[in-house]
Amino acid sequence: MIDDAWLADLLRHRAPRLTDAGAAAELAGVLSARGVPLDEDGVLTRTLLAALDETWERGWQPADVAHAARRQAGAGSVPLLVALVAEHARRSDAVSRAPEGWVRQLRELGALDADPPAGALACTVVAAWHRAEQRAPAEAWRIVLQLTGVLRTAARLELLVPPPSRWGAPRARADRPAADGDRALRRIRGLLAKAESTAFPEEAEALTAKAQELMTRHAVDAALLGDGTPSGIDVDARRVHLADPYARAKTQLLGAVAEANGVRLVWYQGLGIATLVGVRADLDAVELLFTSLLLQVAHALAAAERQDGRRSGSRTFRRAFLLGYAHRIGERLAAARRRATEEAAAEAAAERGADLLPVLRSRQAAVEARTAELFPKVRAGRSRSSVDAGGWYAGRAAAERADVAPRRAPLR
Structure with missing residues (x-):
């Protein structure tokens, strides 16, 4: 007989086994065959929400758990995860209590768009998800079990923002006019979006160069306006x-992009997560440029495969291409950084009578x-695995054609 106590014990104390897709599918088949209802009395929802709370305390944020769910339990688990995050946000009053970055992630996930459950169904998020998704019972059980395993076994990460247990009292979030930096970033995003969508390489290069010019000016202006002391520099991590x-x-x-912009990167290989540490304006610039280069390298890789007659399934060629591309992009950005440092220092001295180099060193x-x-x-760490030579040099050649204009000053 399968009762709530047995199920709760399984979900809490045997979570490591549930991370295995095969084991989760086998157990899901048993539960489905025995006709065990999916969250009839809310035990699954309560268990998953408790696991989510524990995950927050271990340093995870909403976007992190969505990424882990997709990576480990499959894309089909993401709607359930988002529904649970939305219910947690409703119960914790996240919109008025959580840090700005947390609320932004909720908004991007769509967790603020869901209507709250009503009446007696308020505790059965899993059942509501099952009805909406209309999945077969065995598959629904498999997703629930595997997602439980993902949350229960999530490793401890560095605490970048306060978890819900440390949020303060509710506060009003008054609408504020866009700051100059916000307006600059919107213009940069708009230029890069146009560069990525155009079919004309010359237009894409001009738009990307203009975006890079705005990023550089935005970062240099921020450096010169600061007080120049480490305590006054707004360093963030994301x-x-x-x-x-x-x-x-x-x-x-x-x-490569981070290093060229004075941003540090720490990589969690097993999680597919990188942490960037840097001045906020520089972090924004790195993310924007990295996203643009990812799209560029995807187009370049497809063109190289067509030209060489290689099949799309050639994993060794693709991996080597990406590594060669990254290596050459790093070289180009490093050279641009050296040139830009000299140019920006000379400009600051001539136009403002300011010495830029100590400011950059302080940052x-x-x-x-x-x-x-x-x-x-x-x-x-450094990768020591071998790569396909043809892919490596093809990637370097593509990086030579990438839209990375020389910068007037480093984003440091």
Whole structure:
């Protein structure tokens, strides 16, 4: 006989076994065959919400758990995860209590769009999801079991923002006029979106160059307006989620962009998550440029495969192409950084009578200090695996054609 106590014990104490897709599917088949109703009395919802609370306390944020659910339990688990996050946000009054970054992630996931459950169904999020998705009982059980395993076994991460247990009292979030920096970022995003959608390479290059010029000016102006002391520099940390395939190669590209902009990167290989540490304006710039380069390299890879007559299933060629592309992009950005430092320093001295170099050094020192504080035991790593030579050199050649204009000043 399967009762609530047995099921609750299974979900809480045997979670590591549930992370295995085969084991979860086998148990789901048994539960379905025995006609066990899916969350009839809310025990599954209560268990999953409790697991979600524990995950927050271990340093995870809404976008992190959505990424982990998709990666480990499959895309079919994401709607259930979002429904649970939405219910947690409703119960915790996240909109008026959570940090701004947390609320932004909720909005991006669509967790603020769902209507709250009503009446007696308020505790049965899983049952409501099952009715909406109309999945076969065995598949629904498999998703619930595997998602429980993902949440229960989530590793401890560095705490970048306060978890719900540390949120303060509700507060009003008054609408405010867009700051100059917000307006600049909107213009940058708009230019890159046009660059990525146009079919004309010359237009894409011009739009991307203009976006990079705005990013550079935005960062330099922020550096000159600051007080120049580490305590007055706004250093932040945020996570970037890298999906398979070729997550490691994509991380190499992200690392190249980050290093050229004075941002530090720490990579959780087993999770497909990278943490970036840097001045906020620089983090925004790195994410924007990285996203644009990802789209560019995808187009370049497809063209290289067509030209070489290679089949799309050639994983070794694709991986090597991405690594070669990332390596050459890093070289180009490093050279641009050296040139831009000299040009920006000369311009600041001539036009403002300011010495830019000490300001940039202070910003970098603040970034290094924050990285050491968050990751005191981190160590440098380097990939030693072999790569396909043809793919590597094809990737480097594509990087030569990438829209990365010389910067007037480093984003440090």
